[in-house]
Amino acid sequence: METADTARRIIDGDRRALARAITLVESGRTDHRAQARDLLETLARSGRQALRIGLSGTPGVGKSTFIESFGMMLIAQGLRVAVLAVDPSSARSGGSILGDKTRMDRLSRERGAFIRPSPSQTHLGGVARRTREAVALCEAAGFDVVLIETVGVGQSETVVAEMSDLFLLLLAPAGGDELQGVKRGIMEMADMILVNKADGDLKPAATRTCADYSGALRLLRKRPQDPDGFPKALMVSAIEENGLSEAWAEMSQLAGWRRETGHFDGRRAAQARYWFGEEVRQALLAQLRTPDARAAMDALGDRVAAGDLTPQAAAESMLAGLGGR
Numbered sequence: 001m002e003t004a005d006t007a008r009r010i011i012d013g014d015r016r017a018l019a020r021a022i023t024l025v026e027s028g029r030t031d032h033r034a035q036a037r038d039l040l041e042t043l044a045r046s047g048r049q050a051l052r053i054g055l056s057g058t059p060g061v062g063k064s065t066f067i068e069s070f071g072m073m074l075i076a077q078g079l080r081v082a083v084l085a086v087d088p089s090s091a092r093s094g095g096s097i098l099g100d101k102t103r104m105d106r107l108s109r110e111r112g113a114f115i116r117p118s119p120s121q122t123h124l125g126g127v128a129r130r131t132r133e134a135v136a137l138c139e140a141a142g143f144d145v146v147l148i149e150t151v152g153v154g155q156s157e158t159v160v161a162e163m164s165d166l167f168l169l170l171l172a173p174a175g176g177d178e179l180q181g182v183k184r185g186i187m188e189m190a191d192m193i194l195v196n197k198a199d200g201d202l203k204p205a206a207t208r209t210c211a212d213y214s215g216a217l218r219l220l221r222k223r224p225q226d227p228d229g230f231p232k233a234l235m236v237s238a239i240e241e242n243g244l245s246e247a248w249a250e251m252s253q254l255a256g257w258r259r260e261t262g263h264f265d266g267r268r269a270a271q272a273r274y275w276f277g278e279e280v281r282q283a284l285l286a287q288l289r290t291p292d293a294r295a296a297m298d299a300l301g302d303r304v305a306a307g308d309l310t311p312q313a314a315a316e317s318m319l320a321g322l323g324g325r
Contacts, residue, residue: 003035007042010141015114018141022116025133040133043140050082050139051255054160056150056186057170062196063149064103066170066238071104073244074145075112082114082138083107084131085149114143132163132275161189162274165264166251169193171213173206188220191231191254194247198235210235225263230254287322296321 009017025036057063064085071081083104107113116134131148138146150160161167169190187193193213198206213233220231234250236243258264287293300314309317 003038003042006039007140010043010137011046011048013142015141018114018137019116021137022118022134025130025137026118036133040136043136046140048139048142050135050143050146051166051251052135052146052148052164053251054148054150054164054167055170056160056167057196058172061170061172062238063170066194066196066236067147067149068104068107069238069241070244070248071107071113071147072110073241073248075107075110079144080112080114080142081107081110082141082143082146083116083149084134084138084146085115085117086131114138114141135163162271165255165258165267166191168251170196171209172197173202173209187216191226192247192250193217193231193233194243195233195235196238198243199237199240203235206235225258225267227254227257284322293322 006017006021010021021036021039024032024039027033027036055063055067067083067085071083074081104115108115118131118134135146135148148160148164167189169186169192171193173195193210195206195210195213198210210233217231217233223231232250234243234247236247238244255264258267288297296318300309300318303309304311304314
């Protein structure tokens with residue numbers, strides 16, 4: 001893959017070049033990683049920037065339906081929308097269904113939309129390890145909004161907040177003890193809570209749920225990156241397409257305020273530092289997957305199992321061996 005030619009085609013909006021580039025950055029092959037690094041460094045000079053919106057939510061809350069309706073509304077306003085949907089991978093086979101494109105039938109047919117499902121490959125955080133690089137590719141391709149849909153909701157799904165400008169948490173009405181079930185960590189990360197399915201018989205329940213979460217958000221400590229009134233909870237109906245424009249107006253207001261106050265660039269700088277640390281950690285873990293390292297682990301593990309070494313002493317010996325490689 002010729003880096004300069006691929007970069008030019010991506011900047012020109014070539015969707016096939018973009019799709020192939022995402023496949024490249026998702027590859028774990030050493031030669032592909034080198035090509036991906038060169039491509040990303042070249043595209044970084046384009047200076048293009050999109051609004052990155054991360055979405056998480058409980059299973060069955062209607063994330064795909066919301067993304068399709070929300071994306072269609074943005075396209076009607078003349079915006080280009082990229083969707084990076086992460087599907088859970090099997091811990092046994094490593095496979096994924098990758099069915100998000102079929103669930104967003106209308107949006108997938110729009111010229112102004114690009115939908116890319118990716119396997120999580122059992123990576124914690126609700127996102128694929130290279131999702132952040134895929135986001136950078138979509139920005140360089142000229143998309144105005146990049147929506148990042150996580151696997152689900154839980155303590156690990158807060159990682160998506162480290163690659164997005166705005167982090168939305170979608171919840172369903174009449175969730176019973178759902179308020180207690182949602183971890184405080186993800187509540188503190190969320191910039192906005194959207195109570196979906198606020199339609200039909202569920203609308204009264206949605207009103208109560210929205211009020212409950214509004215009260216819960218007021219109890220959280222105010223964050224310096226938020227103007228007055230944020231984070232906030234709103235009601236939407238993806239099926240009836242109600243509340244979507246109001247939610248978008250609130251998102252735009254929050255993003256605009258952060259740009260004016262410097263919090264937008266500050267957040268991206270902090271995220272870059274976070275992912276630098278993550279790359280270092282992943283590189284160190286990769287050293288444990290070499291044949292020599294695995295053999296040493298097995299040998300030390302046998303000694304630990306036999307009681308000849310404590311786990312702590314074996315770990316120190318293993319790390320000392322890695323340091324000498």
